[in-house]
Amino acid sequence: MRFGGIRNFLRKHIEYCCMPYAYQGVQISWLGHDSFYVKYLDKRIYFDPYKIKPKDRATHVFISHEHFDHLSIEDLRKICTADTNIVAPESCRNQLSQLKTGLFKLIKAGDEFETQGINVKVVPAYNVNKFREPGMVYHPKTAGGVGYLVEIGGVKIYHAGDTDFIPEMKNLLVDIALIPVSGTFVMTADEAAQAVNEFKPKIAIPMHYGAIVGSSRDVEEFKKKAKVEVVVLEKE
Numbered sequence: 288m289r290f291g292g293i294r295n296f297l298r299k300h301i302e303y304c305c306m307p308y309a310y311q312g313v314q315i316s317w318l319g320h321d322s323f324y325v326k327y328l329d330k331r332i333y334f335d336p337y338k339i340k341p342k343d344r345a346t347h348v349f350i351s352h353e354h355f356d357h358l359s360i361e362d363l364r365k366i367c368t369a370d371t372n373i374v375a376p377e378s379c380r381n382q383l384s385q386l387k388t389g390l391f392k393l394i395k396a397g398d399e400f401e402t403q404g405i406n407v408k409v410v411p412a413y414n415v416n417k418f419r420e421p422g423m424v425y426h427p428k429t430a431g432g433v434g435y436l437v438e439i440g441g442v443k444i445y446h447a448g449d450t451d452f453i454p455e456m457k458n459l460l461v462d463i464a465l466i467p468v469s470g471t472f473v474m475t476a477d478e479a480a481q482a483v484n485e486f487k488p489k490i491a492i493p494m495h496y497g498a499i500v501g502s503s504r505d506v507e508e509f510k511k512k513a514k515v516e517v518v519v520l521e522k523e
């Protein structure tokens with residue numbers, strides 16, 4: 288199939304959504320890879336900003352782990368002010384010290400807290416079967432990577448981080464799941480579908496494709512196998 292053919296094929300099989308996507312007054316923009324911008328009233332939240340075209344200055348930034356495509360000082364400089372709340376796991380401490388602005392909160396899986404009316408629950412994120420070398424996964428549980436369950440405007444948004452389908456996902460109560468689908472370092476499309484079929488978010492939005500690994504084919508497979516509503520966002 289030639290390029291145009293693939294494009295038409297995907298158009299027919301994947302419903303791309305208007306941008307940004309709005310759910311009960313909460314606006315969600317996909318900025319590529321695992322980067323999202325969420326806006327609700329005066330709150331402007333970024334997740335894992337990496338090579339983004341910045342929107343407004345951030346009130347909050349949530350970082351899942353220290354890898355370059357999730358913790359990007361260059362990107363944080365584009366969006367952070369002295370008042371920005373930057374939430375990240377301990378593994379990000381050294382790199383974040385290069386950022387001379389912002390209010391830092393270092394967290395770990397299991398933490399729950401409230402920040403300016405936003406309720407946050409920190410969920411683990413790790414690999415069970417994606418190996419860097421025999422016996423060594425890309426994201427070991429001990430590395431302390433996380434996902435976030437963030438409740439804003441009564442909407443619970445789960446950003447899964449770099450993870451496989453792990454038991455800790457099973458009891459999550461989620462409205463909107465931002466879920467990796469590329470395989471290699473994270474869940475495959477098939478595993479991502481198994482995950483959402485288990486914890487049943489109202490909406491699943493695929494991420495972790497189109498930049499380093501993963502393609503529209505992964506999105507298509509995820510959409511085919513997921514038994515929840517899948518919304519595919521165009522990159523902003």
Ligand SMILES: [Zn+2]
Pocket residue numbers: 352354357426449472
């Ligand atoms: Zn990673």
